[in-house]
Amino acid sequence: MIDSTKLPKVAFGEMNDVHNEEVVLINGLESLLHDNDITGIENQLDRIFQHTIEHFQNEQRHMQEVGFPAYIMHKTEHDRVLNEMQLTVMDWRTRKDNEILNTYFFSTIPAWLAQHIASMDTITAQFICMHKGC
Ligand SMILES: [Fe+2]
Numbered sequence: 001m002i003d004s005t006k007l008p009k010v011a012f013g014e015m016n017d018v019h020n021e022e023v024v025l026i027n028g029l030e031s032l033l034h035d036n037d038i039t040g041i042e043n044q045l046d047r048i049f050q051h052t053i054e055h056f057q058n059e060q061r062h063m064q065e066v067g068f069p070a071y072i073m074h075k076t077e078h079d080r081v082l083n084e085m086q087l088t089v090m091d092w093r094t095r096k097d098n099e100i101l102n103t104y105f106f107s108t109i110p111a112w113l114a115q116h117i118a119s120m121d122t123i124t125a126q127f128i129c130m131h132k133g134c
């Protein structure tokens with residue numbers, strides 16, 4: 001279970017809301033994995049992936065609207081994680097080993113999310129606030 005209260009907060013509130021939504025969706029995977037509910041896991045993975053796409057696209061739209069100088073760097077990191085998430089899900093489908101999803105969504109992703117929010121998202125949010133207000 002990821003504790004969303006421990007995630008770093010950024011200056012632009014809407015981004016925090018999206019991060020919290022993401023954590024709720026990922027946490028929804030825990031009991032499904034425990035029960036080995038394959039259909040439930042598949043559906044939750046679709047929700048998580050779709051939400052992650054929207055989360056990243058929303059930040060990228062704001063960055064473009066305010067002309068954020070490090071847009072490419074931030075987008076490249078988003079693209080890398082989306083690709084990694086897809087490959088992880090494909091690996092799980094092939095090997096049918098729930099430990100793959102447990103490790104990825106409850107160890108790799110929480111560590112990445114905390115680090116990404118504390119760095120790229122924090123700077124991006126400050127820049128958005130400077131141009132759009134908070
Ligand atoms: Fe974010």
Ligand SMILES: [Fe+2]
Pocket residue numbers: 056059074078116120121
């Ligand atoms: Fe981001």
